[in-house]
Amino acid sequence: MQNSMKADHGSAAMGSSGRPGPFEYLKKHYFLYLMLAPALILTLIFKYGPMYGAVIAFKDFSPIKGILGSEWVGFKHFYKFLSSPNFEVIFMNTLKLSLYGLLLSFPIPILLALMLNQVRRAGVKKNIQLFLYAPNFISVVVVVGMLFIFLSPTGPINQLVVWMTGEPLMFMSRPEYFRWIYILSDIWTGAGWSSIIYVAALANVDPELHNAASLDGANLFQRIRNIDLPTIRPIMAIVFILAAGGIMSIGFEKAYLMQTAMNLPTSEIIPTYVYKIGLQSGDYAYSAAVGLFNAVINVILLVTVNFIVKKLNEGEGLY
Structure with missing residues (x-):
């Protein structure tokens, strides 16, 4: 009887599959979890803790009354944003950019x-x-300053334009140029740094594969297509999913610094709108609602893109 009870206790600790149970595993590897604890605590404090503040998006927030004392208004601020005349322009500017x-x-x-x-x-x-x-290590402020200098009416680029066409182009004032300037400058500052992860993955490719392919008559493009690209394909999928999941999370700093009175029709995006409404106008509840709306769109995009990539990439996705 006692032997059977010990056996039952041992099987419970080991789990139904014969593997160590969760408590047994935790007891055996407790030191690894202790090493993980500081990062987990910091994440809970600085990532999940501030999420409580999102409740002001559903309240008529007053700094005097505080979050708990402010009146609950439900989805009032969301309706206000969705029905505002600027919603379509701001949303489409953010999405297009x-x-x-x-x-x-x-x-x-x-x-x-x-x-x-x-x-x-x-x-x-x-x-x-x-x-x-x-x-990548140049400050955003410096990058925008360089853009204003190089693209000014008397800048080096406009000097070339004047030589070719006879008149300068107002790059920083014309709305149709804003997106291209923003995107191309982003590519210049970030593309090299973003390539590091792919360079590291390609470094693990066995040179013998390329040698064998060369002996079989494969040219450079065939070797890239059949050896290099399959190696980095899982990383490409993860990077694309993460990028698509943050498709609405544009930092406001660069867009705000590049804004002028003339290019607002294309440069006004959700982050700059939240900054102006929340910090400059002091309407914290409304700006929180707009920011929460943006976050929900990001989550929906992340789940959708991950689902599509898993279907197209033989089950390989972010999760």
């Missing part, structure tokens, strides 16, 4: 990594990488 930026900037790091992988001389490769990675 994010979508065009994703479609144009996503392939560039992959192409850079594939080209860097073909450079065999280590010294030359390091110099090229330094040249490509350096723009």
